[in-house]
Amino acid sequence: MPSQEETMEYGIKKELEALNIAYYAKTAPINEETQRALEQAPSKSGGSGKNYPDLKLLLSTPSARKLPVMIEVKGLKGRLAKFGKDHSPDLSTNAIKNYALNGALHYANAILDYSYSYNEAIAIGINGYEEAGKLYKQYALYYLNTKHLAVPQRIGEFSDLGILADLGRLEQALDNLTLSEAERNKAIEDLESQTEAQLNKLNQFLHDDILNLNPNARVALLVGMIMAATGVADKIRPLKLEDLHGEQDKDTHDGHEFLKKIKAFLNAKHLPQEKVEIILDELKQAFIHSKLWFLNSYTSANTAESPLKKIYGRFLEGVYPLVKKLTSADIAGRLFNSITKWLEVPDNEKNDVVLTPRMVVDLMVELAQVNKDSYVWDYATGSGAFLVSSMNKMLKDCEEKITNPTDREKKKAQIRAYQLLGIEKRADIYLLGVLNMLLLGDGSANLLHKDSLVDFEEGQPVKYEQGDRKNEPFRANVFLLNPPYSAKGKGFIFVERALERMKSGRAVVIIQENAGSGNGDIYTKKILEHSTLVASIKMPLDLFVGKSSVQTAIYVFDVGTPHDPNKNVKFIDFSNDGYTRAARKKARASTNLRDTDHAKERYAELVALVLGNKRETNFYKDCYIEDTINTEGKDWTYAQHQKIDTTPKLGDFSGSVAEFLAYEVSLVLKGTEGKPLTHA
Secondary structure, eight states: OOOOOHHHHHHHHHHHHHHOOHHHHHHHSSSSHHHHHHHHHHHSSSSSSOOOEEEEEEEEHHHHOEEEEEEEEETTTTTOOOOOOTTSSSHHHHHHHHHHHHHHHHHHHHHHHOOOOOOOOEEEEEEEEEEEEEEEEEEEEEEEEEGGTTTEEEEOOSSSSSGGHHHHHHHHHHOOOOHHHHHHHHHHHHHHHHHHHHHHHHHHHHHHTTTTHHHHHHHHHHHHHHHHOOOOOBBBBBOOOGGGOOOOOOSHHHHHHHHHHHHHHHOOOOOOOOHHHHHHHHHHIIIITTTTTOOOSOOOTTTTTOOOHHHHHHIIIIIIIHHHTTTTTTHHHHHHHHHTTTSHHHHHGTTSOOOOHHHHHHHHHTTOOOOOOEEEEEESSSSSSHHHHHHHHHHHHHHHOOOOOOHHHHHHHHHHSSSEEEOOOOOOHHHHHHHHHHTTTTTTGEEOOOOOTTSSOTTTOOOSGGGGGGBBBBOOEEEEEEOOOTTTTGGGGHHHHTTTTTTTTEEEEEEGGGGGGSTTHHHHHHTTTTEEEEEEOOOOOOTTTTTTOOOEEEEEETTOOOOOSOOOOEEEEEEOOOOEOOOOTSSSSHEEEEEOOOHHHHHHHHHHHHHHHHOOOOOOSEEEEEEETTTOOOOGGGGGGGGOOOOOOOHHHHHHHHHHHHHHHHHHHHTTTTTTOOOO
């Protein structure tokens, strides 16, 4: 059967003309930016080369959104679309080349990945075939948005392109699309795995080709490049590769081009000037002092391409398209595990630079009962995961409880500006935390680059250091922490220092478990003088598999009330949390972490147990103890309160007799009764 592709393409052009919709044919560009994106993206075959969609549109919606539309046409039966086992469109090379929708999705992704202005696009696959003398047409319309992690979403069932002329209805249809939790988690896992692979490639390139770049400076380099490449919609244009000219003047070289764009990005986020200067000072090491802007033996003098430009090209090609799609999903948390492999960390601090798993972060935020009125702080912020999770929960609480739109937005702005505070000593990791909060809506105003144990006067409150509340106390009522385990008291020094500065509230800490059984130095005893231990939760031994091998526990405190030795504490053995973990270096995230035993339900039951709420399941009926502790701070672990009954019972005796009689009978049946046993 001959292909109907040419006939179909001609018919689609006529349909668009009848709808009064302007279109652009294969080689005609929509504009310079989209054309550049299609040229830079990998071709349909996976290699270099330009991309040529059959037809392209640029729609302007009633709310002034600009929607690029990529259309691919096929002309054989069965060539509309190909889907994988999970029912999502197959984006393998073969499917992209041979199926209409899959090819259109490839082009739409090219626009999202390699343009600067477009964060959403529509992909349309159209197929036509002749059968029994009749021409059949098929349409598949899908939507991609980086806010939805660029997951292809079906717009609806259509038998023509009429909806493209009804832009109000189209816009409403797009805005009604949502991702399920399962779709979102799968997309994050896929992007996380791809990002880690691309980061490893970039790191290998930096190691092999850029020999003089300090490993810790690579983190600053990556953070700065993400800021420069992101820009700010309608305010700051992202840094393009062609903006780097390889000039060698001390005030105009490529490093300064980066810093100018980064500074503009930070200013557009309305950060206090003090914080802008702190961040720029840290980034100068990577962009100025590293001399990566200098034309030297690493690059060809003919191209006038500095090592910095060469790195940026690799970053824009491999890493940034994935980062762009992850900006709604705790980006620094996703990057943290990969990037920390680059850092030079002393052996005694190896367990300190470890990312708290996402489900544990969210669990601790739930146990802390974070809401829109919480003031949350973290004394060893790392990538900012606790603050990000808290911010998300606080903003969600605003949506649910504040009905007036003006009041709701005002409260959200206050949360971001005033209700989160983090302190991080390591400069490289501090930069990751700032990036994380900036990309997720800017709760970074009160991320402080300081040492929690050294830079604050004992007995004095921690204060805002920037903005209109500068020098006012931060009135924390929620404390969340995964401390450095190499610090005094296995890290409990951080807890004691923070809790003594709080008047009231809730503290939730994940720490080495034996810190609560006598290894917490004087700090556990001092904590009980002003705070009450509410719960002790024994966590899975393999929680940090592949990163750290310490047994941890979560300790929950009510702050501001000395511990009453007559008050019961909740002890829970959560060592089976329903997840099976592995540490395969090349495996996907979903392979290394699998829900094999009702993990979601187990986490919900744990929260209900600690908060005293109704439980829907009963997994931990034999793993839950209520008992008192003394005020010495040395009996906080589950094992210390586990009561094992060693008194013999009648059932035990009966069972032993039964086993003995069964053994005797077996000897009789074998004819070996009374004979000595021999070994072969």
